[in-house]
Amino acid sequence: MSSVVLEKIVKKYGAFEVVHGIDLEIAAKEFVVLVGPSGCGKSTTLRMIAGLEEISGGTLTIGDRVMNRVAPKDRDVAMVFQNYALYPHLSVSENIAFGLRIRKVKKEQIAESVADVAGILGLTDYLDRRPADLSGGQRQRVAMGRAIVRHPEVFLFDEPLSNLDAKLRTQMRAEIKRLHKRLGVTSVYVTHDQVEAMTLADRIVVMCDGRIEQIGTPMDLFNNPINTFVAGFIGSPPMNQIDAKLTYDDKGPLADIDGVAVRLPALPELKHNEGRKIVVGMRPEHMSITPIDDASELPVTLDLIETLGSEALLHTMVAGKPFVAKAETNGKALALEDVTSLRIAAKEIKVFDGETGMAFGHPGTA
Ligand SMILES: Nc1ncnc2c1ncn2[C@@H]1O[C@H](COP(=O)(O)OP(=O)(O)OP(=O)(O)O)[C@@H](O)[C@H]1O
Ligand SMILES: [Mg+2]
Structure with a gap:
């Protein structure tokens, strides 16, 4: 698994700067959660790591490669979104297999990988269904299956649970944690829910207005908030x-x-x-x-x-x-x-x- 290092990362939309030079070192296998109020730059930062947004300044390194100019498909990262982004006309199995098919992986190997991932995520009985015939939690699992099946170096999650009801959210949160324990893939997870941040993170990054306010373990931030903003954000x-x-x-x-x-x-x-x-x-x-x-x-x-x-x-x-x-x-x-x-x-x-x-x-x- 790879480390992810952001050095003085800046994002500008035209003359408007929304991320102001972020420094963050994520260790291999670490689970880091970016948390902060709406508009603080969490998704933008994650999308720069994924390669879906151009980086306006600074250096992004994944493993030992500088990634600023590398295409998303060559970064070996997999992203899971809030809205799942599944193909409605494809079955669960075809959705999970999609990324492997376009990478021209052999048929037998795809079948084996899909069966493996379906087993891990409890989707074995649903492989022939279409996304429309699944519950929200099952759809979110398919979206995760699609990410896992590629064995990426880094998982990126952008509010993956916010479309689910409270009970399912708690359940999926535990599943993501178990999955991370089992696969040990370096993960960056965006949420504005401080309970999710506290329960999932090895370390939490609290952001505000395109800057990092504080980085620390959940208990660091709870016990020693650096300012009133972090104090008001962590804890419920x-x-x-x-x-x-x-x-x-x-x-x-x-x-x-x-x-x-x-x-x-x-x-x-x-x-x-x-x-x-x-x-x-x-x-x-x-x-x-x-x-x-x-x-x-x-x-x-x-x-x-x-x-x-x-x-x-x-x-x-x-x-x-x-x-x-x-x-x-x-x-x-x-x-x-x-x-x-x-x-x-x-x-x-x-x-x-x-x-x-x-x-x-x-x-x-x-
Ligand atoms: N294409 C764009 N052009 C101009 N400004 C943008 C663009 N995309 C995002 N922004 C601005 O960048 C800032 C950060 O947005 P971002 O989506 O990263 O916030 P966020 O922390 O993910 O918020 P949320 O919790 O609401 O998802 C916001 O002020 C937003 O308005
Ligand atoms: Mg966002």
Whole structure:
């Protein structure tokens, strides 16, 4: 399997630059997910790797070959799209075989490869059907079969699951993960769904406006977001971000949240900045409705409880903005008036600069 290396990759449409010099090294066999809001340049980046878009600047290397000027069919990559792009008049078996047929692979070998791939993807019983007679999930499997059968060096996926309903999406997500474990093909996967990104990726690349904000393992990004953008993008429900002012007492830094003092982690960067505007980040899962050691307390009035079963989402307002906490239900329904304050330990709190949005005490920026 091949590595994929992007160096200072730029995409311009006329004078309009949409990808601004991206650097990204994907190791052989790695599963990398590009995630970010609509229009941030995920598909464009993927299509440049595939050769479907011309590269305006920088260098793309797959394995040990510079690919900028190599035709898509000679790059040894296979792409799976959101809309499957199957041939409606061909059977499942003919759809899977198509790429091999145009490459003039021998008939017996095609039959063997198609049978193999159909076995892997659970399509053996459907080989004679047309795409119209399949479910969405089965169609998506055929699209993957068509990619797998060529034994490419690199798989490229562009939102392959977004046409499926929620349950099927979860199921196919697990299948893609299993497939990657089994075949070990270097994969680049585009999605705007952060849950897909978290569950599939070896490493996640968070993009915004044609730039990379942060690259890291799912837990890196969850535990140490580099700025408020990444903090708000990774995690569900997202991290609460509260505007506050930095103050101190004799024990160290505090956040002044509308007059309520909340203990902050004692980061060296937070010294000597009395009155500085900060953003305090609190993940819903770090909030507690019962007393915990060394925790600050935020008085709250709940306005809504969403019970999910083993957990509930508690909705309130803090400093004039919506705030969500997650609580265990232990099998009992909570009432609004049961909760009058939320607690959080200082070590769980993230602190961002109020002007730049950059994290204080980030391992990558310290
Ligand atoms: N042919 C084109 N001409 C001009 N601008 C384009 C063209 N294709 C895409 N763009 C612009 O490039 C930017 C990046 O688009 P891209 O399709 O890569 O976004 P994306 O991250 O995949 O978004 P989505 O999640 O909506 O699919 C967008 O601002 C888009 O409008
Ligand atoms: Mg896209």
